Amino acid sequence: MDSAKTSIVAGIVLMAMGLLFLLDRLGGADSGVYVPALMFAAVGAVFLAIFFRSREHWWAAIPGSVFLGLAAVITATQVIPGSAGGAYLFLFMAAGFAAVYVRQPDNWWAVIPAGVMFTLAIIVALPQALHGTAVAAVLFLGLAATFGILSLIPVRTSGHPGRLMWPLVPAAALGLLGVIFALQATAQLIPVDFAVPAVMILAGIALLVYAYRVRDRGPRTH
Template sequence: MKSAKTSIVAGIVLMTVGGLLLLDLLGVFKIAAFLPPLIFTAVGLVFVSLFVRSRENWWAAIPGSVFLGLAAVITATQLSPGDGGGSYLFLFMAAGFAAVYLRERGNWWALIPCGVMLTLAVIVALPPGLPGTAVAAVLFLGLAATFGLLSLVRVRLSDGPSEHQGRMKWPLIPAAALGVLGAIFALQATAALIALDFAVPAGMIVAGIALLVYAYRARRGGARKVHGT
């Protein structure tokens, strides 16, 4: 029965793509530019249908998300050329790994590539011209957040012959190390983004405030001495 359903889905997809190709050859409808995303979408939907029908097919979410992501990237590039379209691939892949975890909670490992893909999606979407330290800060902080959230997930833990639900502690180690590196790069990026031209007037303003505070305290101290206090 399952193989029959798969054949039906694949048959419909093939008939649709073949019909569109025939219309293109006859000059009725030009789809040459949209043919690659249509093919990727069709293949992706086949894997999605496999994922939806059975819990055993949790693996199908991964290739399905890849093909749908490729279709989204090509479509976004054709509609609005730019560098940000590549983030769609990583977003779809992150959704695919998230679906693997949600379908079978024992696949907690899928949360790691999910977080990595989300981090890469943010990096690709960053505006051009940022210093490398800013990109590194986003990368390490995103990975630190991934392992930090992984430590909050309840999984099956083996304690000798028995098993119980609990949270893993080992993700806190890479989370802490990556968080420290991310903070260091973030501080370096912040310092690099502040130009020297802004540092001079900012320093003059801070010095002026310090002189005013000093004058106020000195005047107040002199007034106390006059009144004998």
């Protein structure tokens, strides 16, 4: 990063820290609480500047998202009561890995950790009343959706564009487990008489999607 960009980042950090200390002196805020968050945000901004500087610096989105996520968690714990603030870290990390793929589509592998981080963010944000089998349902369904998306996006392997087929296998297995846990989690709300038709409807939708994909075949990568 050149000296001009470094000066801009340093100037913004100094101004923000000065404002926090001023508010502390005036009794408007406890600046000591937000200084760590500001430091993490400054480091994250540096990595983001490196990321936007060149396509070859796609890796900088990962540490940048981590530091920005830590800053968001520290800030959220001071503003929002409860333990859901930790979800911001996973959200920022999911955005970081998604940015890696958007910046360089050859890094299709980044879709997997992006989906995993987003799923963990949802799990952390779930209320305490939904913990148990609901967490397992969200986990498996989120992972299934991740691999399902991976099978839909165009990738380039061995110099040939196409789509990956192998993610459909873990997507189907994880999706089945997710549906089972989801039905167990809602067993008290959905009578058993409705569970079997619900499974049949889901299976029918899966078959229709599969038939559509077979009919609309394009270049694929095995």
